Each structure stands twice: as C-alpha cells, then as structure tokens.
Amino acid sequence: KNQVEQSPQSLIILEGKNCTLQCNYTVSPFSNLRWYKQDTGRGPVSLTIMTFSENTKSNGRYTATLDADTKQSSLHITASQLSDSASYICVVRRMDSSYKLIFGSGTRLLVRP
Amino acid sequence: DTEVTQTPKHLVMGMTNKKSLKCEQHMGHRAMYWYKQKAKKPPELMFVYSYEKLSINESVPSRFSPECPNSSLLNLHLHALQPEDSALYLCAAGVAGGETQYFGPGTRLLVL
Numbered sequence: 001k002n003q004v005e006q007s008p009q010s011l012i013i014l015e016g017k018n019c020t021l022q023c024n025y026t027v028s029p030f031s032n033l034r035w036y037k038q039d040t041g042r043g044p045v046s047l048t049i050m051t052f053s054e055n056t057k058s059n060g061r062y063t064a065t066l067d068a069d070t071k072q073s074s075l076h077i078t079a080s081q082l083s084d085s086a087s088y089i090c091v092v093r094r095m096d097s098s099y100k101l102i103f104g105s106g107t108r109l110l111v112r113p
Numbered sequence: 114d115t116e117v118t119q120t121p122k123h124l125v126m127g128m129t130n131k132k133s134l135k136c137e138q139h140m141g142h143r144a145m146y147w148y149k150q151k152a153k154k155p156p157e158l159m160f161v162y163s164y165e166k167l168s169i170n171e172s173v174p175s176r177f178s179p180e181c182p183n184s185s186l187l188n189l190h191l192h193a194l195q196p197e198d199s200a201l202y203l204c205a206a207g208v209a210g211g212e213t214q215y216f217g218p219g220t221r222l223l224v225l
Contacts, residue, residue, distance in 0.1 A: 036216075043117075043203050043216035044156070089155060099144065099169055101214065103155030 002027045004092050004104035012110045017080055021107045023073040023090030031095035035064050035075045038087045038106070047075070047088075080111045116140050117206050117217035125223045128194060134220045136187040136204030145187040146214060147179060148203040156203055162187060194224045 004025045013019050025033070032051045036044035048057045048064040050073070057064050061084075063076045077084055090104040117138045126132050136145065144163050148156035161169035162181040176198075178190040187204055201221050207214040 041201060041219065041221055043119075043205075043219045045216070046213075049213065099146070099161045099163070100158060105155055106153075108153075 002092075002094065002102050004090055004102050006088075006090050006104035006107050008107060009105070010108040010110070012112060013080055015080060015082055015111050015113050019077050019080060019109070021075045021077075021088050021090075021109070023075070023104055025071050025073070025090070025092045025102070025104075027071075027092040027094055027102050029095040030068065030071075031093040033064075033066055033073050033093075034091045035062070035073075036089045036091060038089055040086070044089055077109075082111050082113060085109060085111045117204055117215050119202075119204050119217040119220050121220060122218070123221050123223075125225065126191065126194065127225055128196070130194075131190070131192045133191065134189040134202055134204075134222075136189075136206075136217055137185055138187075138204075138206035138215070138217075139185055140206060140215065141184075142206040142208055142215070143184060144207050144214075145181060146205040146207070147177075147187070147189050148205065148216075149198075150201040150203055150219070152200075160189075191222075194222075196224050198222065199224045 007022045034049040035047045038044040050066045061078045066073045087106040089106040092102045120135045147159040150156040159173045160179045165181045176193045180188040201219045203219045204217040205214040
C-alpha cells in the first residue's frame with residue numbers, strides 16, 4: 001500500500017534552535033519526494049524536491065535528505081524563526097502516469113520566542 | 114508570492130446557494146488541479162485537468178462541478194453543498210504528468 005508517514009505529529013521548539021522532521025514512505029515505484037510548508041489557512045509552498053539519485057538538497061535554512069534504500073527522508077531546519085511555525089508536509093509521487101501525489105499527514109511545528 | 118491565484122479568499126454560502134471558485138495561473142502549465150483540505154488533514158485530490166480536458170475525477174459528488182475554460186483558468190462551481198463540504202479548497206497548476214505542482218493560497222469555504 002502506498003503510504004507516507006510523518007513524525008512527530010507536532011513539535012514545539014524555542015526560537016533559534018534546530019529541529020529535524022521525519023518522513024517514511026512505502027510508495028513504489030518511487031519518482032520524487034517533496035517537502036511543503038503550509039501556513040494555517042494557506043496553500044502549501046514547495047521547499048525542496050528530490051529524485052531517486054539525490055541525497056541532500058538545501059533551500060536556505062531548510063535541508064532535506066533522502067535515503068531511497070530505506071525509504072526515509074528528513075527535513076532539518078536550522079536556527080528556527082517564529083515564521084517557521086507551520087505544518088510541514090512530505091509528499092511522494094509514484095513513477096507512473098498518475099497525477100496523484102501521496103501526502104503525509106504533516107508535522108505541525110510551533111516556534112516559541 | 115504564489116503564481117497561482119484563487120478567488121475569493123473566503124466564501125460563506127447557504128445550502129441552496131450557487132457559487133463558483135476561481136483559479137488562475139500564468140505559468141503556462143497544462144495540468145490544473147482542485148484539492149479539498151479539512152483542518153489538520155492533508156489535501157485530498159478532487160479533479161485533474163490536463164490540456165483543458167478533465168482527466169481525473171476522484172468520485173466527487175455532482176454538487177461540485179469543475180470547468181476549465183482555457184489553459185489559464187480553472188473554475189469550481191458549487192451547488193446545494195452540505196455543511197460537511199466546509200473546507201479549504203486549493204487549486205494547483207503543474208507540468209502535465211504531475212512532476213511539479215504549485216499551489217494557490219486557497220479559498221476557505223463555509224457552508225451554513
């Protein structure tokens with residue numbers, strides 16, 4: 001069954017601290033994995049996208065990793081800011097003709113001053 | 114700023130009303146999508162248009178009627194909705210084939 005699971009469900013950290021969010025997937029055949037940031041009541045915004053051959057990709061203070069062998073990905077946020085408070089969603093696409101993206105349930109991050 | 118725009122940002126409607134949600138993109142992408150998202154849940158795919166033709170309908174009730182007048186516009190016509198249809202409705206645009214999807218800011222719909 002094609003699934004994407006994220007952990008933790010929610011996380012509270014202090015401003016300036018680092019954190020790591022996890023994503024495990026069972027999607028096959030695998031095409032790519034993306035991390036989105038979604039502010040409450042707003043549309044998701046893409047942070048990174050990685051294909052099978054990519055291990056690490058950075059976007060400013062966000063660094064995503066991908067281990068295609070273990071089917072795991074992580075999103076590391078460095079020097080967190082209050083504006084990082086949002087839901088972070090891991091999304092995987094299968095390598096077929098389907099337009100469907102398989103969404104994780106997200107991790108809700110709260111950064112406190 | 115998002116390159117996919119949606120109007121209105123908020124909509125309140127009664128169960129007997131007819132309303133429409135609008136989505137516009139000028140990125141030249143030939144695939145457009147409607148998603149429904151309930152609070153604290155991931156988006157759920159509703160419809161996919163590819164080259165202005167409906168290619169996927171995820172068994173959405175007929176009270177939701179999509180329309181793609183041209184490659185830049187996507188509408189979602191609403192009629193006789195139920196309170197449980199209240200949600201954030203997201204439009205996305207991307208390369209045909211689904212490699213990349215860019216989401217709009219969403220329309221928050223409340224059905225009374």
